[in-house]
Amino acid sequence: MVNYIIHVSYAQPAADTLERLTDELRKYQVGSGIKAEDGRGYVLPAGNYVYHGKEAINEVRDAIFRIADEIQSGGVKILVTEVATASWTGLDELPVLPEEANQQPA
Template sequence: MINYIIHVSFTDAAADTVVRLSHELSKYNIAAGVKADDGRAYHLPPGTFIYHGNETINEVRDAVHRLAETIHSGVSVLVTEAASLSWSGLQELPAA
């Protein structure tokens, strides 16, 4: 499986637009959080998502763009393939 980091931004969108997008993307296993090796999970910065899948980078980009356009126009999508992740300062998600 390939790890993708996805960043989505909107032009002139309401504050809840990214929250709505996050909810819709979660239906496709695209997460707004990341899990550390120790099992703890963290929120990604707003508009940033992670996905593990077998699709090509262009397929991921196009699918996210199409879905985001159904929520608000003026969307920009950036997808990168990630071999490893490292972070600091992210807010920890409460334990499930």
């Protein structure tokens, strides 16, 4: 599997464009959060996504572009980067859901 970080921006996005895009990308297993080695999750800034798949980078780019352009056409900019490791600071940590906190390791 290949790990990708994707950045999507629009020249003049409508107020709900990135929210709609995020919802649509979730259907294709493209996430808006990133997981650390210790298992904690963090929220990526708006317009940034992660994807793990077997597709070539150009296929990922083209698929994301098609989806983004369907959400709002014109002025779509896509950057897809293949990553082996990532490091960050300042991202908001995802809260632990109550059902996750009560689960015992197998």
